[in-house]
Amino acid sequence: MIPDEQHVPDAQLVEAALHGDAESFRLLFERYYTMIHAYAYRSCLTETEAEEIAQETFIRAARGINSYRGTASFKNWLYRIAHNALIDWKRQSSREAGKRLAFTEEIASQEKEEPPDFTQVHSALDQLTPELRETVALVYFEEMNHGEVAAVMGCAVTTISWRIFRAKNALKKLLGSRKGAFS
Amino acid sequence: MKDDALRNSLRLLRVPEPSEAAKGRALHRALIAFEQRDDQPEKPIYKNHSWIWSGAIAAVALFAVLLPVEPLRLLTHRGDTASLSLTVRRVYDKRLASDNKALLVEERMPMGSMPVRQQMEVAGTRLRDQSVSESTFQNRTALKGLSSIDGSVKEGLQPVEGDRSGGALGGAVSSKLVGTSEAIPVSTINGDQKSPAAASSISTIAGLSWANAPVSTANNTNVPVVASPVIKLAATAMPMADQAGKGEISARALTADPIGDLVTKLSSDANWGLWQNGLFKPIHLPSSALPEEVIAQLNKETDLYQGNKVTSYSIIESRPVKLGSPFTAVLLETNFGKRIILLQFQGSSTGWWSRAYDVPVLPGSPIALPSTPKSSP
Secondary structure: OOOOHHHOOHHHHHHHHHOOOHHHHHHHHHHHHHHHHHHHHHHHOOHHHHHHHHHHHHHHHHHOHHHOOOOOOHHHHHHHHHHHHHHHHHHOHHHHHHHHHHHHHHHHHHOOOOOHHHHHHHHHHHOOOHHHHHHHHHHHHOOOOHHHHHHHHOOOHHHHHHHHHHHHHHHHHHHHHHHOOOO | OHHHHHHHHHOOOOOOOOOHHHHHHHHHHHHHHHHOOOOOOOOOHHHOOHHHHHHHHHHHHHHHHHOOHHHHHHHHOOOOHHHHHHHHHHHHHHHHHOOOOOOHHHHHOOOOOOHHHHHHHHHOOHHHHOOOOHHHHHHHHHHHHHHHHHOOOOOOOOOOOOOOOOOHHHHHHHHHHHOOOOOOEHHHOOOOOOOHHHHHHHHHHOOOOHHHOOOOOOOOOOOOEOOHHHHHHHHHHOOOOOOOOOOOOOOOOEOOOHHHHHHHHHHHOOOOOOOOOOOOOOEOOOOOOOHHHHHHHHHHHOOOEOOEOOOOEEEEEEEEEEEOEEEEEEEEEEOOOEEEEEEEEOOOOOOEEEEEEEOOEOOOOOOOOOOOOOOOO
């Protein structure tokens, strides 16, 4: 038994999971599921898809936990898996159309209870490319630095910086034109 | 700041809380996957060194299967005269087995289109850059054995234009040693009678690959020969050498129509496409020149009879023949013996092409060695 599960470091839980301790893996799941789900949601902007991506992320993590080398933090390793799951999701073009429809319905259902700014931000993010949106999600929401994002997304740091630069310009234009906040 | 304002605006995007059902479902499936996790992480295939060895072995096996052995052997022993001799001998065996119908190039040349030239390079002669006729090849084959035996004829031979062999080696050697035949009985090589045992030892001493060549007999004469393929050729194409040896000239039994027989022989060899190749001395006379004039000029500029200067001759017969293209065949009686000269006008820039050939003889008749010239008429 683990006495204080809230304070057990990731490395210890991972070590136990590597030895087959399912309870340790469950604790890791509880610790990171919400984070991964949020990341997936900010990247795909669809709740149902975010749930699927989060689920797929943890299934892949469970299957391949023995391949975790400890060179990166467990959190970043999970982000990396989530990123790959997002890529697979993006490849499914058929889902793209469904996502648009679901997004429309979702926005319509949320408009009543969410402030207007939510829809504007949602719409602005939705107009970004998936790569830019995912980069924004990691940098602005997950508070990762560019190096960590580059490790998660498997590209160069300069690429991340360039994406952020483009995303900021696009978002400022999209959000500023509506609200005038950036002018 | 603008970036802070952007960050604050983005945080307006609230993430909906994941439903407990979805979370529970995800946890359940993740735990199932955890139970079915990979015990050992899969090592990437490129990190597994066993595939390198497997690939290398497969490549070597494929190389050995797809490529014939011949080029490999030639590559390995290209400069080895012993290997060269073996190659030549096998080539002749193949030729004989296929009734002389197969192309020489196809038989020997898995390495490409220039096998003969490659072997000529090995021989280190002046024939390096020219095509080689069949007779040259055969005579050179004989030379390789002979030159090592008597040690006198090897390199530095001068080309003999118009000789049947069409090249340096064949011309000089055939005139001095071989006569007209590809067969080289040991008894006549040095002008001395050799016993079979001596011949065997000679073939061994030669340092070539004749060591394994059987000391065979030809025409029941107990004349040892240097190499079996050579004697085979002689048995099919030429009569055997005179056992009396010592260069004594014997009477020849000519065929009824020497020119016609030569044309037939060359036509049958036309598949080889090599009989016309080789060095030749162009005779710069107009196309209207008579054969007598061409022969006279040819005799001035070249040695008509196997490297020997013909001092006197007479034209017995001259007539046009067809060998793919028209030629003029001239049968000569020289102070050394009879020769057939083929002539062809090849344009004003080249002049007259010519080549001298042996006169076909009846099977079984002895071969004359031109060591003792006839008295001049």
